Amino acid sequence: MSEPRIFREEPVSFVRRSGRMSEAQERAFEELAPRYLLDVPRDLASTSVHPEARMDPRAEYGRDPHLIVEIGSGQGHAIISAATARPDDDFLAIEVFRAGLARTMLDADKGGVSNLRLIEANAPEVLSSYVPEGGVSEVWIFFPDPWHKSRHNKRRLIRKGFGDAAARALEDGGLLRLATDWKDYALQMRDVLDADPLFERAFEGDWAERFDGRVMTSFERKGIDKGRDIRDLVYRRKRRA
Template sequence: MGRALGRSLQSAAVIADPTPEQQPQDLPAGDPDHPAHRRIKSFVRRAGRTTEAQARAYADWGPTYLLPYREAPLDFAAAFGRQAPTVLEIGFGMGEATAHIAAVRPQDDFLCCEVHEPGVGALLKRAGEQGLGNIRIVAHDAVEVLQHMVPPASLAGVHIFFPDPWHKKRHHKRRLVQPPFVRQLAEHLATGGYIHCATDWQPYAEQMLEVLSAEPLLANTAAGFAPKPDYRPLTKFENRGLRLGHGVWDVVFRRA
């Protein structure tokens, strides 16, 4: 993963996926933006090699931390073995920041979605070695996890850190932070729950601020962009960017 926290994985993507009524041979060739192809997902699946250590982590720690995807509401208390505020983490990359946040916020539970196998293995290794009991991982599309496994008004927070910015204008529709998805997130927040997004791409930061500001269920916690919350660590990638003069923007909104 070139981007810590999932830049190389988590993004709103338009995936070629035929509807049940339309067989693959009937789809318009060479037009990925044709409506017949569209099904929004929270990721782009990219190549990556799982190391031996990550593979061992699947075997050693998978039974403890991995939850199967299912199209039924998840009982958070049963999944984590306790009753605690639950935060949905969308795209954790190699898991460095996720493990840090879980360690400094032991009072909260973190339901983490990622489909990149090396990243899942890396977080399994970190969680197991650090004894982080407040992490559970669903290795599946976060959009579908939200829709089918997360009960409405149940989340204490949502983290979306450094999603793919899709730099080209014609690809902006593939960005994850769009009004329909933000509405879904807001509807799954408990009263007082928050959405925290971070990006190092200013045009995407401005879009995030605009989209979140337009959602009537949410209120900004700052006058514009927010100061970086203490719990979010600076990643190696982010530190390198800051040394080069690149900016990083956080937005934090709460459900009233």
């Protein structure tokens, strides 16, 4: 008798929250999802990625430019701004909250953005198997859920083992960019990635300079208004042996 499959081996960095979407958001999924939202084969969970599923960037974007991945794109403000400013690059937004995905699709459509695709999935699974190995130029993680209560820290995205998934996806010399307004999470990020043999610092001093390609969002502004300092980090994927 075969052993039952494990639903997930690691805790995810989110709790799926369902809420009633507006008519416009429902319309986004009906009319815009075929253009923007990738149809990903699932494993056991609704946000999982089947381990044999693979993304074909040329089929999705119609070309082979640099691919930038943002994890936790929220309402899409940062990635839409970047995709608009950098039409020669392609962008992939990873998000699990459907209202945010809908808002991103609506704004992308309104702005005529064609170099953006979205995926509704658990980010580590996207990085560890779905995107092409070495096919991503940059991975962005801006203001991930800090899970600030100590008993919830195990849910944080950036923890021991995350570097393996990010390093698989990134090309040699590719960049992992991070930002948070929670000091203890920033310290954890730095400790984890400083100790990862697949990455090296791409900054000097204690923290990186603010990434000028990150538009100021209401989320970041809220942290500043509460008196929290924004800390950036950037790491380079070491060359494969």
